[in-house]
Amino acid sequence: GAGVSQSPSNKVTEKGKDVELRCDPISGHTALYWYRQSLGQGLEFLIYFQGNSAPDKSGLPSDRFSAERTGGSVSTLTIQRTQQEDSAVYLCASSPSQGYGYTFGSGTRLTVV
Amino acid sequence: AQTVTQSQPEMSVQEAETVTLSCTYDTSENNYYLFWYKQPPSRQMILVIRQEAYKQQNATENRFSVNFQKAAKSFSLKISDSQLGDTAMYFCAFSPYNNDYKLSFGAGTTVTVRA
Numbered sequence: 698g699a700g701v702s703q704s705p706s707n708k709v710t711e712k713g714k715d716v717e718l719r720c721d722p723i724s725g726h727t728a729l730y731w732y733r734q735s736l737g738q739g740l741e742f743l744i745y746f747q748g749n750s751a752p753d754k755s756g757l758p759s760d761r762f763s764a765e766r767t768g769g770s771v772s773t774l775t776i777q778r779t780q781q782e783d784s785a786v787y788l789c790a791s792s793p794s795q796g797y798g799y800t801f802g803s804g805t806r807l808t809v810v
Numbered sequence: 811a812q813t814v815t816q817s818q819p820e821m822s823v824q825e826a827e828t829v830t831l832s833c834t835y836d837t838s839e840n841n842y843y844l845f846w847y848k849q850p851p852s853r854q855m856i857l858v859i860r861q862e863a864y865k866q867q868n869a870t871e872n873r874f875s876v877n878f879q880k881a882a883k884s885f886s887l888k889i890s891d892s893q894l895g896d897t898a899m900y901f902c903a904f905s906p907y908n909n910d911y912k913l914s915f916g917a918g919t920t921v922t923v924r925a
Contacts, residue, residue, distance in 0.1 A: 738918075739814070739915030740855075740903075745911050745912070756912075786853060790855070801854050801855035803852055803853045803854045804854070
């Protein structure tokens with residue numbers, strides 16, 4: 698596609714439920730990143746995928762968070778047993794190589810009630 | 811670990827005027843990248859300008875320019891001839907040269923351009 702596509706745009710879920718957030722990067726971009734933006738805050742790094750290399754998961758806040766990237770393209774961020782503090786905008790970005798020329802998606806706003 | 815500080819939560823500027831946003835950072839790295847990103851209400855982060863630390867010349871991009879002071883670890887953004895479309899949240903960001911995929915962001919400055 699022309700840009701990074703994220704779905705859903707907004708998600709409201711009940712505390713304790715699992716959610717899946719999807720990111721479809723720009724075709725041909727080998728690097729994919731997930732960031733979290735809490736209300737009034739900057740972006741917090743979550744996870745990074747580069748080609749077939751093992752992902753850098755050092756930013757995931759707890760073991761309730763996981764992400765995968767299938768076929769080097771689409772990525773899914775899964776949050777299990779959601780908590781209210783998980784409420785945030787989750788932004789995905791991709792780039793043609795490590796760190797250069799990030800393109801961000803419009804994010805998924807997750808609200809846990 | 812790197813920290814990025816934006817000390818101005820909000821700024822307001824009259825259309826066609828100039829506004830300067832401040833950013834300071836803390837790092838022990840010698841080579842790194844600095845960025846300014848714009849986030850309009852659409853939520854999409856848009857790269858405004860990028861500076862490589864080993865370049866002394868300040869980066870410019872049309873009406874946007876930076877004042878990079880490496881010794882002071884300061885990286886301010888100047889928006890000249892402000893336009894209504896510049897209204898957005900602006901984030902300063904840092905990445906180390908060797909692991910340049912990890913961006914560290916400041917808390918952001920909300921800029922409102924008044925007609």
